[in-house]
């Protein structure tokens with residue numbers, strides 16, 4: 001096994017429990033670095049979502065690939081697995097599950113204990129430099145010397161947060177062994193936005209606002225109603241981060257669109273505005289906007305629409321501009337803040353070249369691929385660990 005993150009440790013535990021002689025090689029001195037920093041140091045291990053709803057989080061094709069892994073090891077099974085090993089979990093907002101202790105370190109320690117108890121050997125500070133075929137098996141060239149193996153589980157992760165050890169090493173080995181690597185992009189990262197009004201709202205968090213990603217032709221790719229945080233660099237928080245992979249895939253031609261009043265249809269909203277204008281002409285234009293929006297946000301929308309003043313002075317053109325700003329404010333977004341800030345990598349080992357029931361490569365028998373190295377990613381909410389644990393377990397059960 002190469003890579004002692006969530007997927008690799010899981011694979012080692014399940015392979016060794018079957019009596020397979022298992023060696024887990026890890027480049028960093030500390031295994032599970034990404035688990036340690038996940039969920040703000042608390043580790044959002046999985047979700048309470050299940051079934052089709054769970055699969056849908058990964059998108060249609062990726063969800064279909066993960067179906068067997070997720071059905072054979074759903075979030076309830078992952079929860080039982082860690083709770084039986086002594087780490088109780090509890091549910092928080094957005095159906096997220098965290099350790100009751102609130103410590104990601106407890107997750108790493110638990111996995112390391114299970115690796116030890118399974119009989120697998122773990123060598124840390126032992127980076128793998130090359131992997132090649134040797135007859136029916138493989139030769140692994142590592143910092144600690146050459147290792148021969150009948151089968152190899154690759155769990156080296158993607159390209160996100162390279163300081164945790166994930167530097168995309170597995171892609172090159174998979175490519176050399178005949179695999180296709182789909183284009184990779186940073187995902188779950190804050191969005192870089194250059195517009196002045198966005199930067200001026202720095203520090204504000206919006207709830208109950210819809211944000212969607214658009215392709216170059218203006219078509220909606222994905223829509224999210226989750227918190228949005230304005231920062232000095234652009235947009236952060238669950239909704240913008242969930243859309244980062246889509247933005248990156250547009251290669252500079254992407255955009256996001258706000259709907260600040262998602263519960264109201266545009267024509268209903270305009271009708272309400274007309275009634276308010278007729279009845280309260282002396283009120284400020286900002287009074288038309290949803291009162292749950294912070295005052296600074298309302299002022300920014302009015303100013304962007306060039307509609308400042310009182311309701312009595314709001315002419316039809318300004319009213320329409322304000323309606324556009326409220327219901328469909330488009331912001332061009334060329335990129336996210338990149339891999340250094342991305343929680344996950346979109347793209348990776350092509351899924352049609354991996355058997356979804358075993359994680360065994362269809363092009364290089366004896367090779368197993370799991371975790372983020374695969375072309376699989378999910379939104380914020382424990383979905384990426386869930387996929388890593390479930391695919392790592394399958395690889396361990398079959399390697």
Ligand SMILES: Cc1cc2nc3c(=O)[nH]c(=O)nc-3n(C[C@H](O)[C@H](O)[C@H](O)COP(=O)(O)OP(=O)(O)OC[C@H]3O[C@@H](n4cnc5c(N)ncnc54)[C@H](O)[C@@H]3O)c2cc1C
Nearest residue numbers: 003005006007027038039044128157165371372382384385
């Ligand atoms: C800041 C942050 C917060 C996150 N929070 C959450 C969260 O709360 N919930 C959630 O579900 N997901 C979260 N994620 C995503 C989640 O951490 C990853 O999806 C998951 O860790 C992927 O697991 P993995 O085992 O496939 O890869 P990784 O965790 O990246 O593990 C790969 C391992 O392989 C090792 N390796 C790489 N190359 C070599 C080599 N050449 N030789 C030997 N070893 C090598 C690396 O050092 C590393 O230990 C977060 C990610 C980040 C960066």
